Amino acid sequence: MGNAKAYSAASATAALARTQIQRRDATELDVQIEILFCGICHSDLHLVRNEWSDVMPTVYPIVPGHEIVGRVTKVGPGVTKYRPGDLASVGCMVDSDGTCPHCKAGLEQFCPGMTLTFNSPDKHKTAPVTYGGYSESIVVDERFVLRVPANLNLAGVAPLLCAGITTYSPLRHWGVSEGKKVGIVGLGGLGHMGVKFARAFGANVVVFTTSPSKKDDAIRLGAHEVVVSRNADEMKRHAGSLDFILDTVSADHDINQYINLLGVDGNLTLVGAPPKPLALSAFALIFGRRSVSGSSIGGIPETQEMLDFCGEHNITADVEVIPIQKVNEAYERLLRSDVKYRFSIEMASLKSE
Numbered sequence: 330m331g332n333a334k335a336y337s338a339a340s341a342t343a344a345l346a347r348t349q350i351q352r353r354d355a356t357e358l359d360v361q362i363e364i365l366f367c368g369i370c371h372s373d374l375h376l377v378r379n380e381w382s383d384v385m386p387t388v389y390p391i392v393p394g395h396e397i398v399g400r401v402t403k404v405g406p407g408v409t410k411y412r413p414g415d416l417a418s419v420g421c422m423v424d425s426d427g428t429c430p431h432c433k434a435g436l437e438q439f440c441p442g443m444t445l446t447f448n449s450p451d452k453h454k455t456a457p458v459t460y461g462g463y464s465e466s467i468v469v470d471e472r473f474v475l476r477v478p479a480n481l482n483l484a485g486v487a488p489l490l491c492a493g494i495t496t497y498s499p500l501r502h503w504g505v506s507e508g509k510k511v512g513i514v515g516l517g518g519l520g521h522m523g524v525k526f527a528r529a530f531g532a533n534v535v536v537f538t539t540s541p542s543k544k545d546d547a548i549r550l551g552a553h554e555v556v557v558s559r560n561a562d563e564m565k566r567h568a569g570s571l572d573f574i575l576d577t578v579s580a581d582h583d584i585n586q587y588i589n590l591l592g593v594d595g596n597l598t599l600v601g602a603p604p605k606p607l608a609l610s611a612f613a614l615i616f617g618r619r620s621v622s623g624s625s626i627g628g629i630p631e632t633q634e635m636l637d638f639c640g641e642h643n644i645t646a647d648v649e650v651i652p653i654q655k656v657n658e659a660y661e662r663l664l665r666s667d668v669k670y671r672f673s674i675e676m677a678s679l680k681s682e
Contacts, residue, residue, distance in 0.1 A: 367462035368396030394462025420490035478640025485645025507531030652678030
């Protein structure tokens with residue numbers, strides 16, 4: 330085992346600070362990666378501050394980060410897909426049991442034995458829990474390492490490993506394609522990726538936002554139309570006309586006003602996670618055979634498919650690149666939605682400490 334520089338939080342109220350962690354040596358099927366960029370996801374903040382203690386209590390110290398892009402530095406003798414020098418990435422998972430029906434179907438995100446990239450029990454016993462990408466390196470089983478298209482900006486690739494697959498997966502699952510009318514609710518870290526993917530799939534894209542100031546940016550990102558959701562007349566014009574809606578909003582909001590925009594057999598999928606249960610109108614669902622569903626990330630095959638699709642269509646996240654030393658400031662700005670649209674940490678900044 331070797332030491333690696335990292336940033337960790339010692340408690341729910343502590344700032345992230347420079348530390349050293351243990352990383353295991355690359356064993357038979359492992360890939361060792363020098364981390365070049367790591368995106369900041371809102372779930373990083375939730376877990377650092379133990380805000381999901383009821384379902385996913387935080388074990389301290391915590392090293393967050395599950396949007397990892399880097400370069401392979403070493404591989405185990407049994408590794409066949411990667412060699413030193415390759416670009417590689419790691420998303421929200423670093424392991425699963427590999428034997429359950431979900432794993433066999435390429436849906437590792439549903440595996441009961443799935444290991445998250447950080448804050449999951451570490452079966453290798455290198456540490457009490459897994460440590461994430463706010464670090465100079467990581468060692469991951471080959472099965473959970475993903476190829477990165479060489480033509481893409483690496484800082485913008487990092488958020489694809491979470492925000493990208495979180496929006497790509499439901500759009501693909503519900504058959505978004507040319508001729509479909511698709512709504513994207515919210516224009517933040519998730520929403521801006523939803524717009525890019527829906528447009529690339531050939532859909533007619535309508536963005537719904539509470540902020541009139543976001544109209545121009547939504548059009549720049551690929552929306553055909555932008556609706557201010559507080560305007561009842563604008564909303565009414567789209568009643569019963571959408572095939573699919575991707576709801577990316579994590580704040581409390583009335584989803585019934587969006588369900589009423591769906592046509593017959595239309596679906597609304599939640600990828601945002603409001604803190605309180607949402608009230609659903611049974612009649613809005615019944616009259617139209619509409620449905621509401623949820624989605625998290627995708628499995629490894631679909632995540633690789635998403636990255637390849639991004640390479641073909643030159644899609645990356647819109648990012649603000651920061652040094653690791655500004656991570657605490659970035660968390661405060663994230664709470665104010667003061668970023669367009671994701672932070673990406675340049676991990677070379679860690680080497681200077």
